[in-house]
Amino acid sequence: MRNRFGVIFLTVLIDLIGFGIVIPLLPFYALSFGAKSYQIGLLVSSFSFMQFIFNPIWGRISDKIGRRPVILISVFGSFVSYLIFAFANSLFVLFLSRMLAGLMGANIATAQAYIADIxxxxxxxxxxxxxxxxxGIGFVVGxxxxxxLSKFGYNVPILFASGLSLLNFILAYKFLPEPKGHKYGVYRSNYVDSVFEIARDKILLFLYFTFFVITFGISINYVVFPLFTKDMFDFDASHNGLLFGYIGMIGVLTQGYLVGKLTKKFKEEKIxxxxxxxxxxxxxxxxxxxxxxxxxxxxxxxxxxxxITTPSVLSLISRQARAEIQGVTLGFGQSLSSLARVFGPSTGGFFYGNFGHKSPFILGAMAMSLSFLLAIGIYNRKNSKSR
Structure with a gap:
């Protein structure tokens, strides 16, 4: 099982390094085509919007035909999207490439379903x-x-990201087996039936809403964090780079090591x-x-x-779902997470510009307060159900 863990980790890692390479360059690349600020915002949001639509669809397909083919298709599609992005000759083609990347990048739920299977x-x-x-590592290294690489031209790092995706496809094709715990094709009902089954589960809906609020609270600060440190502490790009690197490493240590230790002692609801x-x-x-x-x-x-929050809520969502619909269940969770990442940064930017540089953090703290209350509600519901 460790080998399969390693391969799926490497698949996600390489995918996110490529994503991390592109995101900081995206505004500058769009500006070279004469994009206006609102168009850059739409360009960034188009990726998450496509993930919002296709995460549950990919999850459902993986429930029917298997995890491995969906991961292989999506990784190869990412390779193609980066190629289109690197050789784009207009803003329209740039939009097409990012929408394709979002469509093909909607495979995280399938990777999570793979983990649930093993x-x-x-x-x-x-x-x-x-x-x-x-x-975490992908967002630090990317x-x-x-x-x-951007010193050699904006398309050079994008071509590098494309090469990483191709390498990812080759490694996954060679070393990533279909998980033995996944009996695909067993669940015969259609996509609509799966949706209704999920919608009838009150605890699952509670978990979805909690996941949305948590992600919204986090993503509010994506845009404003560097601006806040600049205004408060006179930080420049290099200072913020070091700060983000530190934060990234804390995130990696927490999710890669501490979560495993904590779950041996405490229930996910408490975490x-x-x-x-x-x-x-x-x-x-x-x-x-x-x-x-x-x-x-x-x-x-x-x-x-x-x-510690994100793995815990994802684990609870996975454990609440039947094995035959893990993909679509986790897909809806990731879809709501993508939707939160569409609205969160724009909300944070609006508050920062109109209500002061502390307001997005206060709004985020309010979202976390709601998440805290929801988490207590989940804990009470699960405990009362187990009695």
Whole structure:
């Protein structure tokens, strides 16, 4: 099982390194085609919007035909999307490439379903944490590689990302087997029946809403975090790069190591409650920090909280679902997460520009307070059900 863990981790890691390479370059590349600021915003959102639509669809397809073919198709599609992106000759083609990337990048739920297939319920959060660690490393390494290669032209790092996706496809094709725990094709009902089955599960809907609020609270700060440190501590791009690197490494350590240790001692419901508390505390602490040392402590609280929260809620969603519909169930979770990432950054930017540089963090803390209450509700519901 360790070998399969390693391969699926590597698949997610290479995929996210490619994504991390492209994202910081995207606004500059779009500007070279004469894009206006609102068009750049739409370009960024188009990726998440396509993921919002296709995450549950890919998940459902993987339930029917298997995890391996869906992962292979999506990774190869990412390779093609990066090629189109690198050789785009107009803003229209740029949009097409990012929409294709979003469509093909809607495979995270399938990777999570793969983890669910090969892990017992008590180790599910640890498995989800390993996928999350791949995210964290990708977002740290990707922008670093992109920054170095961009000196040779904007399309050079994008071609490198395309090459990574091709390498990813070759490795997955050779080393990623279909999980033995997944009996695809057994569940014969159609996609609509699956949706209605999910919609009737009140605890699952509660978990979905909690996941949406958590992701929204996190993504509010994506855009404004560098602006906030610039206004508060006079940080430049290099300072923020180091700060993001630190935050990324805390996230990797938390999801890749600490989650596994914590789930051996505590239930995921308790970890979810603790995680949302630390996230809210971190956001409020950052707002009222006077010195950078204080800010760094609370940023660590926030990162630790988000690192234990996301794998826990994903594990609870997976454990709530029947084995035959893991893909579509986790797909809807990732779809809501993508929707939160569509609205979160634009909301944060609007609040920052209109209500002051502390307002997005306060809004995020309010979202985390709601998440904390929802997590307590999930804990009480699960406990009352088990009695």
């Amino acid at each position: 892990t017992p319920p008590e180790e599910r959060a640890k498995g989800m944490g390993i996928v999350g660690a791949g995210f 922008p670093f590689i992109g920054g170095i 979810l409650v603790a995680g949302t508390f630390f996230m809210g505390l971190g956001l409020l602490g950052m707002v009222f920090s006077v010195h950078f040392s204080q800010f760094l402590i609370f940023a660590t609280f926030f990162t630790f909280g988000s690192g």
